[in-house]
Amino acid sequence: MKAVVPFKVVNAKSRLATLLTVEERARLARLMLDDIIGVLRQCGLNVVLLATAPFTYDAEVVVSDKDLNSALNELLKAEVEPVMIVMADVPLITPDNVRDILKSPSDLVIAPGRGGGTNIQYIKDPQRYHVDYYGASFLDHLRIAEDNGLTVEVFDSFNASSDIDEAQDLVELYIHGRGRAAEYLRSIAALDISKGRVRVVKDDYKVQEARVPWKYAATE
């Protein structure tokens, strides 16, 4: 079964620019992608990378210069088998998460992202569905499913809901990540717990107090 992962090749994760350089963002985006694809493959899925520009990667790569929705819907149109669509910025997902999604009897499994987004969709019959990302896409996807008479399971997972989009989101990756992206982030940044809200920062004060216990952070 296919797992499609859309990936922005140039200037990925631009909203992390408040904290990370362009090289660091590229590296982090690539490592998140690696982590996610590793998890999907562990669960036996065939990964298709939907890239915005030519990209060398050890997977089937489909390059499209269309917008995300058109590109994905074109892919779905050509599929008769179930398809999972996974965003490239949800590095906390685990093989257990993916296996739980695969087990669902529903026609559509949808994992909400924060702020109304959609992070993972598992579409049993791509011929009876289309995607509509951006904005409150979670609500749009529920409606598309309803319009097509599909049963829906909302996948309740903190891991799947944590998309790394803005600097504040890096806290989740820093604290809860177990893959190479988290390892990299921890090597270039620190947790600032000195003020009310926990933040990821580039200097290293307070890093001692806020280090992640080894056992929890261990790469699986």
Added chain:
Amino acid sequence: MKAVVPFKVVNAKSRLATLLTVEERARLARLMLDDIIGVLRQCGLNVVLLATAPFTYDAEVVVSDKDLNSALNELLKAEVEPVMIVMADVPLITPDNVRDILKSPSDLVIAPGRGGGTNIQYIKDPQRYHVDYYGASFLDHLRIAEDNGLTVEVFDSFNASSDIDEAQDLVELYIHGRGRAAEYLRSIAALDISKGRVRVVKDDYKVQEARVPWKYAATE
């Protein structure tokens, strides 16, 4: 078994002041509390409200003017049975979430909040544990468990991770909430999907497009 819910009686949810009046915040805080306590009772838990000031509520109310950690640790010290501690601002939790937590064989079940926080803890032996909220409390709690030789399950739930603290968090309640707090929020505010990031606003433009499908929003 006891479920302890700390509740700030005066000026609750002050960080929502950027959007809501003091009356609206009080009402919303109270309805979130009602929703959460309703869910806990559905699961057979005896609710203890740990209030910062005298408060009339149909439950056992313990009033303490101590800081949150001291007040909770004093309660834990007096307990020999398992205790669940649930924050009063996680209105998305469902009976299934609570039952899944209760099923865990681990000594400690901990549901992370966003940004390093701790939203739910289920403590099998209160004599071997203490709490340390604020800052990156999730990491502190992992360490306290480790220091006391406790096994830990991290409860992976979007519902449990969504604490309603700042105006941006209201999006989760607006979209995913099924209780009375969500119903109230939807009656006084709207979803703004006109710009990149989805927000809850007080005026009603775009509310048509962004309404929550009835079936998903239905109160259970």
